[in-house]
Amino acid sequence: MSDAAPPACCPPSDDRPDLRPIEGDEADQELAALAKAVGHPARVQILRLLARRASCVCGEIVDELPLAQSTVSQHLKVLKDAGLIRGEIDGPRTCYCIDNRALRRLKALVGGL
């Protein structure tokens, strides 16, 4: 149909309120895990890239970073395992986007320090 169908891979951000506590043992673990995922320049760059292009990009990330494809893939996996991004297979490529719920959670946890 359309010549440039938007992948529409990234579901709308989840706006349900997050009721989890912002302190305590579990929150500590969570904050540490999220912060650890952000704790690498390449991953910060990836997050910024994904934030800028609201829609998801895929291997374009590789072009933007001075790293090998496999390394970028690893960083994407770290971010995905932490829940900060989500990936959806879109035909031959994969489309990543920020998980706004997790990002909000991170902001809340850091804000609570």
Add this chain to the structure above:
Amino acid sequence: MSDAAPPACCPPSDDRPDLRPIEGDEADQELAALAKAVGHPARVQILRLLARRASCVCGEIVDELPLAQSTVSQHLKVLKDAGLIRGEIDGPRTCYCIDNRALRRLKALVGGL
């Protein structure tokens, strides 16, 4: 003089506005470094401890954590190297406190994601 002189080790928080940019290459590096420092449960706990007792505690941190003294000292060093806390020698012990300027910076950087 006084019998319980407050250590007064932690200087008042620096309230000057932070004019550094919140995005860009340097900000990325900075955010990654700060996040990396926060990216361990023990260090999150330490930050929380220091935040709760506005005044600085010292080796009490060791008592609160299930880690050896030398390990705690290492974590304190990581936080200090990242600029998130400051340590001041107070007689025979060392007094740590949160560097509010750095913490504010971290919050700003995370908020900018």
Add this chain to the structure above:
DNA sequence: GAGCTATATCGTTAAAATACGATGAGCGAC
């Protein structure tokens, strides 16, 4: 001074992170 306390640093070990190239799996085009 000697002795005690509190903390930092050293040396070591084990585990995890980072990076890469090579390989494999999935999908579209032909």
Add this chain to the structure above:
DNA sequence: GTCGCTCATCGTATTTTAACGATATAGCTC
């Protein structure tokens, strides 16, 4: 079907982190 493209995973080497006990340093108290 085969080819080509995109991406994930594997295998590996190097570096860094994390933990500990042991040791050194610095400052009180006597």
